[in-house]
Amino acid sequence: MTIEPINFMATMVRRVQLTDEDKSLLAEAAPWGKEIAPQMADTFYDYLGRDEEMNAILNATEGRIHRLHQTFVDWFYEMFTGMDSWGKAYAERRWKIGLVHVRIGIGPQHVVPAMAVVVNAVRQKLREANKSEALSDALGKICMIDLAFIEQAYFEVSSQAVLKETGWTQALFQRLIATGAAAM
Numbered sequence: 001m002t003i004e005p006i007n008f009m010a011t012m013v014r015r016v017q018l019t020d021e022d023k024s025l026l027a028e029a030a031p032w033g034k035e036i037a038p039q040m041a042d043t044f045y046d047y048l049g050r051d052e053e054m055n056a057i058l059n060a061t062e063g064r065i066h067r068l069h070q071t072f073v074d075w076f077y078e079m080f081t082g083m084d085s086w087g088k089a090y091a092e093r094r095w096k097i098g099l100v101h102v103r104i105g106i107g108p109q110h111v112v113p114a115m116a117v118v119v120n121a122v123r124q125k126l127r128e129a130n131k132s133e134a135l136s137d138a139l140g141k142i143c144m145i146d147l148a149f150i151e152q153a154y155f156e157v158s159s160q161a162v163l164k165e166t167g168w169t170q171a172l173f174q175r176l177i178a179t180g181a182a183a184m
Contacts (some may be wrong), residue, residue, distance in 0.1 A: 045069060
C-alpha cells in the first residue's frame, strides 16, 4: 500500500489545518526564508553532528555533508515557496526526501528531535526579525507536514518489506501490529 504523495499531502494539510492564509504568509516571507536558510542548515547539521551515529552517517562518503547542507537550504526555502503552491510537485519531493532518509539510515529517532531544533531555531529568528506569530504558526504547520512525510516513508518501506518477505496480507499485518501494541 504505497501512498500517493498528493493525497497524503491533502490529508496532512487538512489535519494540521494549513490554510490559504498560512500559504500566503509563507510565500510573502520567502525572501526572508531564503536569507536564513544557510543559517538554519548550519544549526541543523551542527546539532546532528554532535550525535556519534548521525555524524557517521553524515560523513559516510566524501562530500555528503556539503551536498546535504545544500539540499537542506533548498528544502527550507521550498517550505516558503511551496514549489507549486504546495501541490503535486511539493508532495512528490517531500515523499522522495522521506525515502532518501530511509535509504541512508536516518531514523525517526534522529529526524524528530532535529526537526524540533529547526522549529525552535526558526522561531528564534522570527522573534529577532519581528515577524508575526501567524508566520511562526504557518512554518510550524508545514514543518509538521514535512516530518509526516519522512515518518510515513519509514512506515511504508518497513511494511512493504514485511509483506513482500512474508507473503502476509495488509489486513493480517495490521492486525498483528495492533495485537502487538496491545500486548506492550
